[in-house]
Amino acid sequence: xxxxxxxxxxxxxxxxxxxxxxxxxxxxxxxxxxxxxxxxxxxxxxxxxxxxxxxxxxxxxxxxxxxxxxxxxxxxxxxxxxxxxxxxxxxxxxxxxxxxxxxxxxxxxxxxxxxxxxxxxxxxxxxxxxxxxxxxxxxxxxxxxxxxxxxxxxxxxxxxxxxxxxxxxxxxxxxxxxxxxxxxxxxxxxxxxxxxxxxxxxxxxxxxxxxxxxxxxxxxxxxxxxxxxxxxxxxxxxxxxxxxxxxxxxxxxxxxxxxxxxxxxxxxx
Amino acid sequence: xxxxxxxxxxxxxxxxxxxxxxxxxxxxxxxxxxxxxxxxxxxxxxxxxxxxxxxxxxxxxxxxxxxxxxxxxxxxxxxxxxxxxxxxxxxxxxxxxxxxxxxxxxxxxxxxxxxxxxxxxxxxxxxxxxxxxxxxxxxxxxxxxxxxxxxxxxxxxxxxxxxxxxxxxxxxxxxxxxxxxxxxxxxxxxxxxxxxxxxxxxxxxxxxxxxxxxxxxxxxxxxxxxxxxxxxxxxxxxxxxxxxxxxxxxxxxxxxxxxxxxxxxxxxxxxxxxxxxxxxxxxxxxxxxxxxxxxxxxxxxxxxxxxxxxx
Numbered sequence: 001x002x003x004x005x006x007x008x009x010x011x012x013x014x015x016x017x018x019x020x021x022x023x024x025x026x027x028x029x030x031x032x033x034x035x036x037x038x039x040x041x042x043x044x045x046x047x048x049x050x051x052x053x054x055x056x057x058x059x060x061x062x063x064x065x066x067x068x069x070x071x072x073x074x075x076x077x078x079x080x081x082x083x084x085x086x087x088x089x090x091x092x093x094x095x096x097x098x099x100x101x102x103x104x105x106x107x108x109x110x111x112x113x114x115x116x117x118x119x120x121x122x123x124x125x126x127x128x129x130x131x132x133x134x135x136x137x138x139x140x141x142x143x144x145x146x147x148x149x150x151x152x153x154x155x156x157x158x159x160x161x162x163x164x165x166x167x168x169x170x171x172x173x174x175x176x177x178x179x180x181x182x183x184x185x186x187x188x189x190x191x192x193x194x195x196x197x198x199x200x201x202x203x204x205x206x207x208x209x210x211x212x213x214x215x216x217x218x219x220x221x222x223x224x225x226x227x228x229x230x231x232x233x234x235x236x237x238x239x240x241x242x243x244x245x246x247x248x249x250x251x252x253x254x255x256x257x258x259x260x261x262x263x264x265x266x267x268x269x
Numbered sequence: 270x271x272x273x274x275x276x277x278x279x280x281x282x283x284x285x286x287x288x289x290x291x292x293x294x295x296x297x298x299x300x301x302x303x304x305x306x307x308x309x310x311x312x313x314x315x316x317x318x319x320x321x322x323x324x325x326x327x328x329x330x331x332x333x334x335x336x337x338x339x340x341x342x343x344x345x346x347x348x349x350x351x352x353x354x355x356x357x358x359x360x361x362x363x364x365x366x367x368x369x370x371x372x373x374x375x376x377x378x379x380x381x382x383x384x385x386x387x388x389x390x391x392x393x394x395x396x397x398x399x400x401x402x403x404x405x406x407x408x409x410x411x412x413x414x415x416x417x418x419x420x421x422x423x424x425x426x427x428x429x430x431x432x433x434x435x436x437x438x439x440x441x442x443x444x445x446x447x448x449x450x451x452x453x454x455x456x457x458x459x460x461x462x463x464x465x466x467x468x469x470x471x472x473x474x475x476x477x478x479x480x481x482x483x484x485x486x487x488x489x490x491x492x493x494x495x496x497x498x499x500x501x502x503x504x505x506x507x508x509x510x511x512x513x514x515x516x517x518x519x520x521x522x523x524x525x526x527x528x529x530x531x532x533x534x535x536x537x538x539x540x541x542x543x544x545x546x547x548x549x550x551x552x553x554x555x556x557x558x559x560x561x562x563x564x565x566x567x568x569x570x571x572x573x574x575x576x577x578x579x580x
Contacts, residue, residue, distance in 0.1 A: 034312070035310075138407050141407075162338055162343050163396075165343055166343045166344075166346040166347045166350075166396060166400075167347075167400065168347075169343070169344065169346075169347030169348075169351075170346075170347040170350040170351050170354070170400055170401075170404065171404075172347075173347055173348060173350075173351030173352075174351045174354055174355060174404060174408070176351075177351050177352055177355045178355050181355060181356075181359065202558065203558070203562060206377060206558060206559055206562045206563065207562055207566075209377045209563070210562075210563065210566045213356065213377060213380070213563065213567075214566055214567060214570050216352065217352055217381070217384070217567060217570075218567075218570045218571065218574055220348050220351075220352060221345075221348065221571065221574060222574055222578065224344045224345065224348055225578060227344050228340055228341050228344050231340045231343075231344070232340050236340045236343070237339060237340055237343070
């Protein structure tokens, strides 16, 4: 049985656009964000992301888990960047030290020290804004994009029928397999399997992951026979595909597409 | 099914290498954006190079039935990509605190594109790796690393290239020799640079953020993985399909992860030795260990399923 994302019609700003227009805008937004490390440009992109989030009508209760995970992830990696400066070396060449923190202890005569520099601090902040902007618009996709429109949206973006339908099925299968994995893990735990307490050497540990990975994979392949039969019975792939839903670009969809293009060119170019 | 001469694949890969070098050497004289510090643009250049590699391989072998995509392949593409995305998300260390042994963290999801490539062909393998990695990164919130998605696609596609050959044993031997050479060269680079950092290893509790010197086991992991694959070849001497699946998965892993690591020389500004020792070995070596253990288990289970359902 297919499990779906928590989509429902919310009459929100994001849902007022054609899904294809939204995917084009989303792609332009992500690429423009990838291009930049300058906090001024990133702040502008963050504002756009926040407008989208606050008008999405996705409640905190339904998306709390995703936000907490992303929040933790973003803060962790921003702190990591701040502490190590890793990844920033290609953006700045010299560092201005604000202060140096020294540990009150020594390890074999060596006293750990941490340089707090202006560049690292700004780079860490930029990374936080950057990743948060990308993640926040990404989180909304399963809540706001109608699963019935996945396939036709990818088709209208120019993908061939088969690839568009494969993308459609991929997005539909992800929550289903997530559920299957949870069920399998619960079943194995009932038999005494504990993933948190894998013991032994590397080879032994890898082998012990098989009771989770193999049942989920083989169950998915076995279950696919029904889907393949259903698609074959409906003549999938013997000619150009038609879709049950028809999507039409309205004026606002063209405007959003142009805005995405401008965003990409003005900032990225 | 028509056979394909190994020479055509070697020529295809050589053609891609030439294009790759042209981008690096001549590109900057046409467009200054191709200078090394334009990391974002370089990322997309490498996506183009990776996709070109796929296309060239396809073009030289396009008459082979392995490239056909029917209903079955469309569904398996989706299943492979979704499973890879879900397992990547679950085993990336942020959902489960996966254990690690001597700097090698458990990331078993790579076995999925390898297995799907072997079982259902190069197109299914490529889609499973590339799209699965993209959705896996999106689920995790890691952002988009498009050249790594293409690299994962290459892992799946090359694992499925076994289907292009009629004489599987001969092709497998050739793959084994190429992989031996790659394992030897990369390990030699580690022996010459043993103090470089393992960029793929994070241990927050120990205060290690990809800055610990690479361990001996991680440095030797490509050789360890290669030896495992050879052992499988010897143990399953009678089961040529299983041995070939693991051998081709090894080559896919070497070329795919190698492609992504080498691209980081330009994308992240790493030196070649840092890209090989700090990134390639700690990623590709363990992947081969997962491939050598999990892919045969998956193939065994899949063969049992095939006998059961008769398809």
